[in-house]
Each structure stands twice: as C-alpha cells, then as structure tokens.
Amino acid sequence: MWQPDGWDVRSRIGVLTPHADVGPESELQAMAPPGIRVHAARVPFGAMAAGGAMDPTIPLAPVRAFVEPPHIDEAVALLAVAPVKAIGIGFTSSSYVTGAEGEEALVDRLQERSSGKPVVLTCASAVAGLGKLGARRIALFDPPWFDSELDRLGAEYFRSQDIEVVFHAPCGLPSTQRAINPGELYDWVVTHTPDTAEAVFIGGNGFRSVGIIAALEEQLARPVLTANQSLLWGLLQATNTKTKPTNYGTLFNS
Known part of the structure; x- marks a missing residue:
C-alpha cells in the first residue's frame, strides 16, 4: 500500500x-x-x-x-x-x-x-583501487577544462605514489560540463590509450564518465577507473x- x-x-x-x-x-x-x-x-x-x-x-x-x-x-x-x-x-x-x-x-x-x-x-581512493587491481602503469585522461599544468600535476601525483603514467592529457572535447557526450569521450579514450597502460584513470568528479566504464573495459580489456x-x-x-x-x-x- x-x-x-x-x-x-x-x-x-x-x-x-x-x-x-x-x-x-x-x-x-x-x-x-x-x-x-x-x-x-x-x-x-x-x-x-x-x-x-x-x-x-x-x-x-x-x-x-x-x-x-x-x-x-x-x-x-x-x-x-x-x-x-x-x-x-x-x-x-x-x-x-x-x-x-x-x-x-x-x-x-x-x-x-x-x-x-x-x-x-x-x-587516494584511486591509488588504493589501482593497488588492489595490481595495476602500476596508467593512462590518465583529464577533463578538457584542466589546463596542461593541472594535467601535469595530476601525472606527478600518481608518479609520487609509485604509479607510472604512460600517457596523460586533457581530453580534446568541448570544454563545458553539459557538452560532454559519453560516446565522444569513449572514442577519445579508446583512440589515445597506449598498449603499455595496465589501467585507465579518468580524472575530474565533474567529468561525465561513469556510463562508459563497462564499454571501455570490454573494448580495452583492462580496468577503467573514474573519479x-x-x-x-x-x-x-x-x-x-x-x-x-x-x-x-x-x-x-x-
């Protein structure tokens, strides 16, 4: 009732x-x-x-x-x-x-x-999660509104935690939260993930990304983490x- x-x-x-x-x-x-x-x-x-x-x-x-x-x-x-x-x-x-x-x-x-x-x-949660997964080499994808310096600092953060960053960049997508399209983000990550990466991390808690995790993992055959x-x-x-x-x-x- x-x-x-x-x-x-x-x-x-x-x-x-x-x-x-x-x-x-x-x-x-x-x-x-x-x-x-x-x-x-x-x-x-x-x-x-x-x-x-x-x-x-x-x-x-x-x-x-x-x-x-x-x-x-x-x-x-x-x-x-x-x-x-x-x-x-x-x-x-x-x-x-x-x-x-x-x-x-x-x-x-x-x-x-x-x-x-x-x-x-x-x-800190991402680092702990990567440790649980045994992944020590990542491709780091940041939101388009992160400039090159903030993206560099992100790579340095993970390197300071003994994680090798084999690729890092702000995604080349429209730099507006509401303009982020899951399909376009999927394509960008798939295209730019190097074979040497054991896992992917997509930074930015305001970056629309969780809807593509399963599809990315199926395509890339490796763990995908988001913020x-x-x-x-x-x-x-x-x-x-x-x-x-x-x-x-x-x-x-x-």
Missing part, C-alpha cells in the same frame, strides 16, 4: 561538491547499490558560476582555495551531523595541486570536524558495505 519514500535505506553516505556542480552526486547515486543513498553538501568554488559555467580552463588558485579553511571545514561539520556513515570529497583537482602529503593533511584536518566519520578523497567510481569504491570500503554496484567496472570486484 505504501510507496517508497527514501527513508528505508541500508546506509547513507555524504559527498562535498563545488557549489554549482551536480556531477559527483549524480554519478554516485547512479552507481550506488540498492539501499545506499547519497547526500551532498556544497562548498564555494571560485572558478564556477551559476549553472556550473566555467572558463574553458580553470585557474589553479580557486582549486587550491576549495580545500582551504573555513568553507570546506564547515561543510564537513554540518554534513557530519546528518546520519551519514562517511563523507567523500568530490574534487579530483585539489589532490593534484596539493599533492599526496597535502591530501593526507586535509583528511587529518577534516576528520577533526567530522565527528569521527571517515573522510574519503578521490585520488566518482573510485570515490564510491573508497566510501564503500570505509563503511564496510558488502553490497557492490554492478556494471560499473572491475574495481568493485576487488
């Missing part, structure tokens, strides 16, 4: 996103296994205007500012009051800019505000959730 109302869930997870970006929560909820609900909080991001509009390339200063106090700390504290089991940071580029040491410091700082709930970062897929995997690990998504990559089998 009663219709589903969203209250009967097994577990709730939180995600922090740039204030005008709906990408992370959209992809996380699309992938989430039955009984998992995603709840988002917004953090100001100086490079993003109303409706998610951005310049063709984003400058590094607002990327760095996104993870500086006080806004993200306050967002974590507020979201942690809700009955969520863990909180993810849906922002790949901050880890690129701060590096792995800065990423660890950020987690330590935010967990002081999270009421003891785990704080999970995208790139939001890696973040969800890390959140499920942190909350010891046994149910896993299906059709979103071999990462969830690890």
